[in-house]
Amino acid sequence: MEREGVVRDLMVEHNGQTYKAVFFVERGEIHIKTGHRLYRIPKADLPSEEAVRNLLIGLATDMERKRGQVAYWSERLPDRNPDEAD
Numbered sequence: 001m002e003r004e005g006v007v008r009d010l011m012v013e014h015n016g017q018t019y020k021a022v023f024f025v026e027r028g029e030i031h032i033k034t035g036h037r038l039y040r041i042p043k044a045d046l047p048s049e050e051a052v053r054n055l056l057i058g059l060a061t062d063m064e065r066k067r068g069q070v071a072y073w074s075e076r077l078p079d080r081n082p083d084e085a086d
Contacts, residue, residue, distance in 0.1 A: 002048055014060045022034075030052065
């Protein structure tokens with residue numbers, strides 16, 4: 001059984017990048033701080049460390065997907081001056 005209120009650090013390596021989080025469990029929820037964002041997820045049957053690891057990998061994968069979309073569309077869309085009116 002995990003003790004509530006104990007603050008723990010976690011680092012995850014994913015595709016050559018390191019992602020860090022600080023978390024603790026309280027009243028059936030896992031409170032997670034990563035970068036400048038805070039997350040609160042329900043404590044399930046999964047160990048909290050594994051749940052935080054899954055969250056970090058999911059966030060990293062989503063960030064990679066978004067970067068890929070920006071690169072894809074920036075190559076295909078014509079250059080526009082942001083000051084131009086439509």
